[in-house]
Amino acid sequence: MFFLPDKSELDQISVGSCNGDFELEEVIKNTANSINKFLKVKNNDYENLEIISSKEIDKKNIWLLPSDKPLGKTKPFLDFQNDSTANDIKLALREGFKSIEHVKRYTTTGMATDQGKLSNMHALGIIAETAGVKMGELGTTTFRPPYTPLTFGAIVGRNVGEFFDITRRTPIHDWHVENKAEFENVGQWKRAWYYPIGNENMHEAVQRESKAARDSAGILDASTLGKIDIQGSDASEFLNRVYTNAWSKLEIGKCRYGLMLNEDGMVYDDGVTTRLSENHYLMTTTTGGAANVLSKLEDYLQTEWPELDVYLTSVTDHYGTVSICGPNSKKILSKIIPGLDLSDKEFPHMSFKNALIDNIKCRVMRISFTGEHSYEINIQASYAKSVWEKCYEAGKEFNITPYGTETMHLLRAEKGFIIAGQDTDGTMTPLDLQMDWIISKKKYDFIGKRSLYRSDTIREDRKQLVGLLTEDPKEILEEGAQIVAETNKQPIEMLGHVTSSYFSPNLNKSIALAVIKNGKKLKGQKLFVPMKNKTINVTITDTVFLDKKK
Amino acid sequence: MLKFSTPISDSKEYSEIKISEVEPIIKINLRGKNRDFITKIGKELSIILPVDPNTSSSNEKLNLLWLSPDEWFLYSNDKIDLKDTNSLEDKLFNEISKVKLGSVTNVSDHWIMINLKGTKVYELLSAGCPFNFNNFKNSNGAVTQTLLNHIDVIIHNKNVNDLNLFVRRSFSAHLWLWMNDSARFI
Amino acid sequence: MFLINCPYCGERDQSEFSAGGEAHIVRPKQPTELSDDQWAEFLFMRKNIKGVQFERWNHAHGCRKWFNMVRDTSNDKIHAVYKMGEKPPIK
Numbered sequence: 001m002f003f004l005p006d007k008s009e010l011d012q013i014s015v016g017s018c019n020g021d022f023e024l025e026e027v028i029k030n031t032a033n034s035i036n037k038f039l040k041v042k043n044n045d046y047e048n049l050e051i052i053s054s055k056e057i058d059k060k061n062i063w064l065l066p067s068d069k070p071l072g073k074t075k076p077f078l079d080f081q082n083d084s085t086a087n088d089i090k091l092a093l094r095e096g097f098k099s100i101e102h103v104k105r106y107t108t109t110g111m112a113t114d115q116g117k118l119s120n121m122h123a124l125g126i127i128a129e130t131a132g133v134k135m136g137e138l139g140t141t142t143f144r145p146p147y148t149p150l151t152f153g154a155i156v157g158r159n160v161g162e163f164f165d166i167t168r169r170t171p172i173h174d175w176h177v178e179n180k181a182e183f184e185n186v187g188q189w190k191r192a193w194y195y196p197i198g199n200e201n202m203h204e205a206v207q208r209e210s211k212a213a214r215d216s217a218g219i220l221d222a223s224t225l226g227k228i229d230i231q232g233s234d235a236s237e238f239l240n241r242v243y244t245n246a247w248s249k250l251e252i253g254k255c256r257y258g259l260m261l262n263e264d265g266m267v268y269d270d271g272v273t274t275r276l277s278e279n280h281y282l283m284t285t286t287t288g289g290a291a292n293v294l295s296k297l298e299d300y301l302q303t304e305w306p307e308l309d310v311y312l313t314s315v316t317d318h319y320g321t322v323s324i325c326g327p328n329s330k331k332i333l334s335k336i337i338p339g340l341d342l343s344d345k346e347f348p349h350m351s352f353k354n355a356l357i358d359n360i361k362c363r364v365m366r367i368s369f370t371g372e373h374s375y376e377i378n379i380q381a382s383y384a385k386s387v388w389e390k391c392y393e394a395g396k397e398f399n400i401t402p403y404g405t406e407t408m409h410l411l412r413a414e415k416g417f418i419i420a421g422q423d424t425d426g427t428m429t430p431l432d433l434q435m436d437w438i439i440s441k442k443k444y445d446f447i448g449k450r451s452l453y454r455s456d457t458i459r460e461d462r463k464q465l466v467g468l469l470t471e472d473p474k475e476i477l478e479e480g481a482q483i484v485a486e487t488n489k490q491p492i493e494m495l496g497h498v499t500s501s502y503f504s505p506n507l508n509k510s511i512a513l514a515v516i517k518n519g520k521k522l523k524g525q526k527l528f529v530p531m532k533n534k535t536i537n538v539t540i541t542d543t544v545f546l547d548k549k550k
Numbered sequence: 551m552l553k554f555s556t557p558i559s560d561s562k563e564y565s566e567i568k569i570s571e572v573e574p575i576i577k578i579n580l581r582g583k584n585r586d587f588i589t590k591i592g593k594e595l596s597i598i599l600p601v602d603p604n605t606s607s608s609n610e611k612l613n614l615l616w617l618s619p620d621e622w623f624l625y626s627n628d629k630i631d632l633k634d635t636n637s638l639e640d641k642l643f644n645e646i647s648k649v650k651l652g653s654v655t656n657v658s659d660h661w662i663m664i665n666l667k668g669t670k671v672y673e674l675l676s677a678g679c680p681f682n683f684n685n686f687k688n689s690n691g692a693v694t695q696t697l698l699n700h701i702d703v704i705i706h707n708k709n710v711n712d713l714n715l716f717v718r719r720s721f722s723a724h725l726w727l728w729m730n731d732s733a734r735f736i
Numbered sequence: 737m738f739l740i741n742c743p744y745c746g747e748r749d750q751s752e753f754s755a756g757g758e759a760h761i762v763r764p765k766q767p768t769e770l771s772d773d774q775w776a777e778f779l780f781m782r783k784n785i786k787g788v789q790f791e792r793w794n795h796a797h798g799c800r801k802w803f804n805m806v807r808d809t810s811n812d813k814i815h816a817v818y819k820m821g822e823k824p825p826i827k
Contacts, residue, residue, distance in 0.1 A: 009811035163728055166700060168720035169557065171659075189720070224720075231581075231653035263763075263779060279650065295796065299756070302802045303792070303820050304763045311581040311620075311653035317719040318660035358552045361636065381659040381719055382574065386552040450767035450775050603745050603799075618799035619744055680749030694745075695798045696752060702797055 013038045022059065025051050063125030078126070079119040081112030089126050103127060104141050115144045170223035171320040171384040176402075184405055187288045189224045192404040202406065207505040210410050212401035214372060214506050217326035219391055219402050222376060223384060225271070226290025227319055228297070230281040232310035239273065239281065241305070242297060242447055244430060246440045250275045255350045255367050258283075259430055259438050260293065265451030267424045267433065269293050272367050274352050282315075282363075286420050290316055300447070320384020324391055325374030325411075328398040333375050335394040336387075337364070357387060369408065371415035371546065410502040413513060416467065416543035423465060423499040423513055429457050433465045434520060434543065463496050464519035467545060471537035473509035477501040481529045483516055483538070495527065504545065511545045512538075557662065557723045564733040566670040571726070572663045572714070576612075576626040576635045578642065582652025583620045594645055595624070606691045606706060615693045615706055620652075623704060623716075625663065661704070662722040664715045664729070670736050671711060677732045687711075699728045738812050742795045743803050743819050756792035758782045759804045760824075786810050790824060793817075 005014040015021070015031040032046040064086050067074050076086040088107040097103045100123075109123045110116025116123075120141065128135040168188045176183070176192040182202070184193035194205040212218055230238070239247035243258035250256050255274040262268045269292075271284040285293040294314055301310055324332055330342050337355045340347070347353055352365045362379035379387050392400060409419065418424060418433055429452060430439055439452065451457060470477060481498045496516035504511050516522065522540045529536040554574070561570030580591060591599045597614050599622060600607045606615045608627075615623040635658060642654040666674070672683045678699035686692045692707040701724070704716040717725050741747045764770055764778055783789070789809050794802045806815040806826060816825045 009808075010813055162724075163699070163731065166721065167724050169723055170720065171555070171557070174555075229653070229655045231647050231655070233650045280647065295754075295794070295800075298800060299794070299802060306821065309650065313579045313581065313653060313655040313657065315655060315657060315660055318657050360552050360632070380656075382554050382556060383552045385555050390552070445767055450770065451779065454772050454775065618801055621799075680751045682747075696748070697797050 024053075061125055063122050063129060078122055079107075079109045079112060079116070081114060081118075082108045084109045084119075086122075086126050089123055090130055093127065093130055098131075100124065100127065100138050100141055110141060115146065116141065117146070168224075170221055171381040172221045172223060172322070172388045175385055175388055176221065179402065181402075181404060186224065186405065189287060191224060191287075192221055192402070194404040194406050195402050203503070206406045206410060207503070209401055209403035209407040211505045212399060213326050213370060213403055213407065213411060215326070217324060217328040217332060217395050217398045217400040218370075218372075218407070219388070219395065219400055220323040220325070220404075220408055221388070222321040222323045223319070223381070224287040225316075225321060226285030226287065226293060227315045227378075228283040228285065228290075228294055229313045229315045230273075230283055230310060231279060231313075232308070233279050234308040234310050235279050235281050238301070238305075238308055238310045239283075240443060240446065242300070243273075244439045244446055244448070246443060247273075252277055253351055253353070255352055255365055257350075257438075259435065261430070261446075261448030261451075262426075263448055263451065265429050265448045265454070265457050266426050267420055267428050267430060268296075268448075270418070270420045272350075272365070274363075274365060276352075276363075288421055290314075318380060319378040320381045320387070322377045322379075322384065322388050322391055323369075323374060324377075324395070324400070325368065325370050325372040326398075327373060328395070328400075329372070329374050332391060332395045332398060332400065333364070333377075336377075336390055340364070357383075357390070362387070369417060370411035371417075372411070409500065410504065413500050413502050413511060414504050414506060414546040416513070416545065418465070418513075419500070423515075427463070428465070428515070429462075431457070431464075432462050432515070460521075461518040463515040463517050465499070465543060466514055466516050466519040466522070467541040467543045468498065468501075468512040468514045468538045469541050470510050470512075471539070474503075475536055476503050476510045477512045477529055477536065477538070478531070481531065483514060484528050484530060487528050487530055487535055492530075498529070507545060513543060516540065557719060558664070558726045560726070562730055562733070564668075564736070567666065567668040567674055567733050567736065569664055569666050569726075569729055569733065571722075572629075572665050574629060574632075574635075574658065575663060576624070576630050576638060577656075577658045577661050577663075577716075578624040578639060579655040579657045580614075580622040580624060580642070580646070580652065581620055581655075582646065584651070587646065587651040590645055590651055591622075591642075594642060604693050606693050608691065613706065613708075615704065617693075617695060617704070623657075625714075625716075659719060661716040662719050664717065664722075664726070665713075666715060667712050669711050671713060673736050674729065674733055675705070675715075677736070678728070681705075699725060701725050738814070740793065740795075740805070740814065741817050742798060742801075743817050744799045744801050745795060748795070748798060752795060752797040754794050754796040756794055756802065758784075759790040759792045788815065 002020060004020045013034050015034055016027050021027045021030050028046050028049060036043055064076055071087060078084050078086055084107045089103060092103045092106045097106050104110050110120045124135050124138055128138055166188050167190055169190055179195060181192040181195045183190045194202055196205045236248045242260055244261060245258060252275050255272050257272050259267060260269045269285050269289040273281055273283040275281055294312060297312055301308060334342055337357060340353060340355050347366055349366055352363055355362055355364050360379060360383050362377055365376045367376060368374040377387055477498045479498050479501050482494050483496045484492045485495060496514055498512050498514045501512040519540060525540045527538050529538055556571060556573050558571040588599045595612055597607050597609050597612060600614060600616045603616060606613055611627055613625050617623050639656045646652050647654045672687045675698060676683060679696055681694055681696040686694060686707060688710060690709055695704050701717060701721045706714045708714055738750050739747050740750055740753050767775060786809055789807055791805050791807055792802060793805045803817055803819050805817045818825055
């Protein structure tokens with residue numbers, strides 16, 4: 001019994017045993033015929049071949065080896081991984097399972113990791129024999145990988161260690177290593193997670209770093225953010241079409257936060273974009289979204305809007321980004337760049353300045369992801385480590401504290417700023433995030449606009465982003481935990497889940513962000529987070545926990 | 551003074567392969583579509599912009615690599631002063647971007663340049679590239695963008711058995727280690 | 737695995753490319769004037785044919801250009817490649 005190729009999908013023919021020819025004479029004759037036909041040639045070389053022996057082989061399939069014991073007393077294993085036997089197959093047939101797909105699922109034959117490569121043919125044979133049908137009429141189960149055997153060569157190899165996965169490092173990486181940072185993988189990037197001192201555990205380090213950043217000064221390596229250089233006479237129009245808010249009137253030298261949607265209206269990425277000159281912008285994206293955003297924007301430029309005069313160039317790796325934040329950040333920056341006027345009038349929040357540090361050009365943005373007074377210094381990567389060290393040195397008198405991604409996440413949560421990808425999951429519209437303010441009412445179109453008033457996206461009971469406070473301020477919720485309204489009625493309706501959760505040292509209580517059905521209207525409502533050993537009482541609040549006016 | 555630092559600054563020799571990081575050189579990304587852009591670039595740099603796919607053109611100082619129908623990559627042969635980089639960038643930016651002919655972006659630190667020399671360099675690349683080097687290796691000035699060990703690279707075949715490879719800075723330390731590891735087996 | 741003839745760079749390995757779904761679906765010029773059903777037609781409806789399909793591909797790790805390709809999804813035979821904006825060379 002064998003599989004005979006029926007029709008060829010491509011320009012190919014099957015010859016020899018793969019076409020069901022097992023005897024030499026048959027093979028030679030048929031092969032010559034089919035090759036001649038396929039290549040449209042006449043090749044008679046084979047005709048006069050003298051075949052000395054072409055033994056008729058007795059072909060017989062043995063699906064089940066005979067035994068002197070009655071079948072019920074034997075264990076004729078069929079699927080060696082799932083331990084199903086020929087008896088199981090026969091039982092299935094007696095119980096009325098006829099389709100091969102049903103027999104497979106009833107007996108689990110062919111459902112192990114080999115996907116039936118060892119057992120399926122025998123199972124088919126036994127079914128055919130028992131049921132008295134032809135094997136060809138039974139059909140086969142759906143083929144699933146591995147379709148073909150894997151060579152051992154593909155599996156065996158030396159331990160490649162660090163080459164197992166690609167790593168990306170920031171230009172300041174070596175400093176983090178020297179200063180004993182713990183690292184976190186963010187996509188392929190190695191990012192400093194937190195910087196433990198002595199025997200500190202993660203919680204202790206993060207609490208210390210968070211407090212220092214708000215009380216005096218903190219320093220963060222933000223080099224991993226995606227950066228896209230945008231030039232061209234239609235650059236402003238282009239931004240109007242890709243972000244939900246309006247860009248034409250952004251003054252030169254100013255920065256603006258933008259939210260990018262998918263065509264289905266769901267939040268895709270976010271970041272701050274700076275207008276460097278009339279037709280020149282620098283866009284930042286999330287760390288993880290950088291490559292996808294660039295590819296998506298290129299897609300629109302090449303296929304939907306070829307009429308726009310816009311050019312995109314990735315400059316993610318060209319710049320290292322040193323972010324200093326906290327009430328003393330201004331004093332530190334004035335030591336680094338003495339000539340720069342840092343007054344609110346000259347250098348307000350959401351603006352940028354070109355500057356020189358020891359004669360090296362850099363761009364300083366006054367933007368903030370922590371809610372604190374803060375600056376981001378963008379300088380070509382070869383000098384980033386040196387600038388970092390300079391800031392650290394200058395900040396020592398203010399107890400400048402290096403902080404990692406965990407503290408960054410905590411600080412932004414205190415201010416209710418979202419992280420695209422953590423508080424959003426591809427099902428959240430800007431309205432679900434309570435960010436109605438960022439959607440321009442005047443713009444005729446932007447990516448995803450039409451989807452914001454589909455029947456599904458205007459539903460009021462969609463899951464919406466809210467803040468959560470625990471009744472016991474020391475209780476920290478688990479990210480991903482489910483939220484319910486009542487615990488005694490079964491089945492319990494899940495209203496949503498926790499997306500971000502931290503203990504805030506600056507508020508001295510636990511805070512969390514969550515997405516909850518109809519959450520916008522439930523402010524003040526008491527809900528429950530059932531955990532394995534206890535139920536935690538929570539209250540829905542605003543998403544902004546810390547509202548220092550800066 | 552700020553200290554200049556690069557992720558590799560090393561040079562290694564194996565049998566028939568020598569690999570070394572070359573820094574710092576000017577690297578500028580150029581984009582544009584119309585005729586005026588092409589003419590202007592040629593005039594400013596005294597090099598003809600290569601319009602045939604996978605090719606480059608060079609003079610004694612600079613190389614211009616074709617990346618796509620509207621994108622080119624410019625780099626210098628020799629180490630160069632930062633001041634000169636800035637002035638070349640500014641000059642091109644004013645002549646191209648300011649007058650809306652295209653875009654000019656300094657990517658000097660976005661890319662790390664690694665020089666590979668020796669008769670076995672194509673074997674080393676083939677160990678991690680899906681690209682077919684058969685025709686490439688004998689044609690001087692050929693350019694390709696492909697993957698090496700799953701990392702995006704630009705490869706410029708300066709001369710036979712002497713090529714420059716560009717990799718994004720953040721990937722460069724990893725790729726450098728991979729190249730050294732692979733070179734041992736060739 | 738198969739080779740793709742990028743209309744700009746020439747024949748390259750499939751691993752340098754990424755697929756972008758069905759081709760010739762034009763983004764409506766005036767989305768605001770469409771009904772929910774009309775918008776959904778553009779947004780969600782794809783043919784996903786077993787057989788000859790018109791697709792968008794991107795030479796992601798090469799020239800980064802998007803182009804169209806006619807491919808038989810049942811056997812990966814590529815019948816044609818052509819640039820964006822060009823008419824399909826076959827029906």
